[in-house]
Amino acid sequence: xxxxxxxxxxxxxxxxxxxxxxxxxxxxxxxxxxxxxxxxxxxxxxxxxxxxxxxxxxxxxxxxxxxxxxxxxxxxxxxxxxxxxxxxxxxxxxxxxxxxxxxxxxxxxxxxxxxxxxxxxxxxxxxxxxxxxxxxxxxxxxxxxxxxxxxxxxxxxxxxxxxxxxxxxxxxxxxxxxxxxxxxxxxxxxxxxxxxxxxxxxxxxxxxxxxxxxxxxxxxxxxxxxxxxxxxxx
Amino acid sequence: xxxxxxxxxxxxxxxxxxxxxxxxxxxxxxxxxxxxxxxxxxxxxxxxxxxxxxxxxxxxxxxxxxxxxxxxxxxxxxxxxxxxxxxxxxxxxxxxxxxxxxxxxxxxxxxxxxxxxxxxxxxxxxxxxxxxxxxxxxxxxxxxxxxxxxxxxxxxxxxxxxxxxxxxxxxxxxxxxxxxxxxxxxxxxxxxxxxxxxxxxxxxxxxxxxxxxxxxxxxxxxxxxxxxxxxxxxxxxxxxxxxxxxxxxxxxxxxxxxxxxxxxxxxxxxxxxxxxxxxxxxxxxxxxxxxxxxxxxxxxxxxxxxxxxxxxxxxxxxxxxxxxxxxxxxxxxxxxxxxxxxxxxxxxxxxxxxxxxxxxxxxxxxxxxxxxxxxxxxxxxxxxxxxxxxxxxxxxxxxxxxxxxxxxxxxx
Ligand SMILES: Nc1ncnc2c1ncn2[C@@H]1O[C@H](COP(=O)(O)OP(=O)(O)O)[C@@H](O)[C@H]1O
Ligand SMILES: [Mg+2]
Numbered sequence: 001x002x003x004x005x006x007x008x009x010x011x012x013x014x015x016x017x018x019x020x021x022x023x024x025x026x027x028x029x030x031x032x033x034x035x036x037x038x039x040x041x042x043x044x045x046x047x048x049x050x051x052x053x054x055x056x057x058x059x060x061x062x063x064x065x066x067x068x069x070x071x072x073x074x075x076x077x078x079x080x081x082x083x084x085x086x087x088x089x090x091x092x093x094x095x096x097x098x099x100x101x102x103x104x105x106x107x108x109x110x111x112x113x114x115x116x117x118x119x120x121x122x123x124x125x126x127x128x129x130x131x132x133x134x135x136x137x138x139x140x141x142x143x144x145x146x147x148x149x150x151x152x153x154x155x156x157x158x159x160x161x162x163x164x165x166x167x168x169x170x171x172x173x174x175x176x177x178x179x180x181x182x183x184x185x186x187x188x189x190x191x192x193x194x195x196x197x198x199x200x201x202x203x204x205x206x207x208x209x210x211x212x213x214x215x216x217x218x219x220x221x222x223x224x225x226x227x228x229x230x231x232x233x234x
Numbered sequence: 235x236x237x238x239x240x241x242x243x244x245x246x247x248x249x250x251x252x253x254x255x256x257x258x259x260x261x262x263x264x265x266x267x268x269x270x271x272x273x274x275x276x277x278x279x280x281x282x283x284x285x286x287x288x289x290x291x292x293x294x295x296x297x298x299x300x301x302x303x304x305x306x307x308x309x310x311x312x313x314x315x316x317x318x319x320x321x322x323x324x325x326x327x328x329x330x331x332x333x334x335x336x337x338x339x340x341x342x343x344x345x346x347x348x349x350x351x352x353x354x355x356x357x358x359x360x361x362x363x364x365x366x367x368x369x370x371x372x373x374x375x376x377x378x379x380x381x382x383x384x385x386x387x388x389x390x391x392x393x394x395x396x397x398x399x400x401x402x403x404x405x406x407x408x409x410x411x412x413x414x415x416x417x418x419x420x421x422x423x424x425x426x427x428x429x430x431x432x433x434x435x436x437x438x439x440x441x442x443x444x445x446x447x448x449x450x451x452x453x454x455x456x457x458x459x460x461x462x463x464x465x466x467x468x469x470x471x472x473x474x475x476x477x478x479x480x481x482x483x484x485x486x487x488x489x490x491x492x493x494x495x496x497x498x499x500x501x502x503x504x505x506x507x508x509x510x511x512x513x514x515x516x517x518x519x520x521x522x523x524x525x526x527x528x529x530x531x532x533x534x535x536x537x538x539x540x541x542x543x544x545x546x547x548x549x550x551x552x553x554x555x556x557x558x559x560x561x562x563x564x565x566x567x568x569x570x571x572x573x574x575x576x577x578x579x580x581x582x583x584x585x586x587x588x589x590x591x592x593x594x595x596x597x598x599x600x601x602x603x604x605x606x607x608x609x610x611x612x613x614x615x616x617x618x619x620x621x622x623x624x625x626x627x628x629x630x631x632x633x634x635x636x637x638x639x640x641x642x643x644x645x646x
Contacts, residue, residue, distance in 0.1 A: 047643065051639050051642075054548070056547070056548055056638055056639050056642075057639045076552060076553055077552045077553075077554065080547070080550050080551060080552035080553075080555075081550065081552070083548070083549075083550040084549065084550025084551075085550070087550075089548045089549070091548075091642060095541065095542075095544075095545040095548075095642075097241075097244070097542055097545070099244035099245075099247070099248060100244065108237065108546075108549065109549045109550060111237045112237060112549065112550060112551060112555075113550070157549070161550075
């Protein structure tokens with residue numbers, strides 16, 4: 001099976017009088033279906049690496065291929081297109097559009113992609129919300145939901161176009177332990193039952209221990225790559 | 235695209251009051267432009283109509299446009315003349331009957347022959363220099379605007395035979411002569427004849443009222459000592475706009491200089507064009523200012539919604555989508571303002587239509603000349619939309635260039 005993420009010697013340096021290097025020479029390969037924890041001290045470059053993997057940012061050097069697409073040569077438009085169909089982002093904050101209902105928020109990426117008919121989009125949004133325990137919340141606006149519910153809507157939105165890859169940056173960082181567990185279980189299930197590849201930044205080592213694999217970043221460098229929970233690293 | 239429209243509309247709805255204010259700014263700009271254009275066009279049309287009414291649409295004289303080619307010119311390449319002028323041919327337009335017939339065969343309007351000459355009018359020891367126009371009354375009635383300006387009598391009096399003359403009321407005053415009096419006309423040949431004033435007109439143009447005199451064509455030819463001569467053919471067309479084409483064809487056909495009213499008034503028409511250019515420059519400036527309002531809102535929205543821009547980009551929207559989104563917002567406000575502006579402009583025109591100008595010296599009270607044209611609406615809207623597009627594009631470009639990473643990182 002070909003790797004979903006294939007990063008070789010990724011470097012990200014911010015140009016400045018004193019250049020800041022956020023990511024140093026990171027090489028890694030993630031297979032489809034893996035549930036990967038990205039851990040490390042605050043400021044170690046976890047988010048920066050995730051932005052590179054999610055095509056939100058461009059590496060200063062190194063190469064990256066996502067789902068078989070070499071991304072170095074892609075222009076902004078193609079990168080957006082690849083992100084739209086292949087990658088789902090979940091951030092620490094939900095970032096839902098406040099003017100739109102829960103369902104409309106989830107339909108936005110689907111409409112941008114335009115692969116389904118409008119009724120099919122509507123159906124899919126409903127199914128996603130139901131599967132995430134949000135039945136009955138379809139027509140509410142984000143500010144009418146609790147923090148945990150909003151984050152689950154954000155997960156649903158990340159899943160809208162059925163991307164093979166989910167990138168999550170401290171998805172439970174702003175939630176209490178009960179809601180954290182709930183969102184974690186959802187991600188766990190997506191990986192196990194639907195074969196989604198998930199890379200999640202987390203500070204919670206207990207959660208990290210329950211994933212398949214743990215990557216440790218220190219000062220922008222990948223210092224450890226360990227299999228956890230008895231799942232072999234390929 | 236409907237998705238972008240929905241997003242744009244959501245943003246604008248969140249700024250309804252500001253949007254309305256900016257829209258009103260555009261609306262006032264468009265409204266005043268429409269009213270101004272209606273007035274300008276109205277006064278211009280009024281002016282041109284009077285101009286067109288007061289003169290022949292095409293006038294053919296016995297002049298040639300260029301001096302006759304000189305024999306030496308043809309014989310030697312090196313020969314050049316300067317200061318050549320066309321000579322006045324005392325014979326007038328050669329073979330006038332044939333020329334008239336040739337013109338009448340195709341000209342869509344009325345063709346009237348005339349003989350123009352200079353003379354002196356005399357009465358009771360007073361003198362005035364005048365221009366005599368010998369005319370065929372039955373044709374002249376259909377060609378000349380003077381026909382509608384008679385105070386006493388009409389052109390028909392000239393047809394009655396005998397020594398009759400039609401003068402302006404100004405000349406009458408100058409000479410101290412009235413309708414029915416007899417005055418003397420002295421031709422440049424020295425010939426003197428007496429004519430009875432059988433018609434008096436008042437055109438309002440002093441030069442005409444004091445200096446223009448009409449005789450029957452025969453009398454004018456006799457007085458000038460140029461029997462059968464015609465040196466001035468005037469054409470009144472059914473469609474004045476066709477004059478340049480008719481003039482061109484007439485000139486090509488008969489060889490004499492044919493001048494359309496447009497050519498005769500080139501300088502004035504040019505000045506009217508300059509006036510229009512100035513007006514639309516002012517309109518563009520007004521709408522540019524209105525554009526600032528749009529720039530302001532769209533700019534505010536892009537700052538306020540930078541987090542939404544970042545998330546939309548992270549979802550897979552491209553920079554071009556963001557640019558389009560905010561451009562649409564600017565255009566929407568511009569379009570809204572335009573439509574409101576049509577109502578404002580229409581209302582202003584209605585209001586202007588009620589204004590009466592009452593200057594006793596000029597006779598009856600008149601209303602302001604207003605011309606309604608869908609073009610005024612279209613042009614001011616086009617300018618408003620253009621201004622809105624520019625005003626929306628600038629912040630849209632900024633929004634498109636936003637780096638989502640910076641915003642997502644900064645969000646807490
Ligand atoms: N725009 C920037 N300018 C300067 N330093 C930055 C900038 N963005 C991030 N950093 C620094 O880069 C390092 C890595 O940041 P980040 O990837 O967010 O780490 P993490 O997510 O692991 O906390 C941090 O030390 C942060 O302060
Ligand atoms: Mg981080």
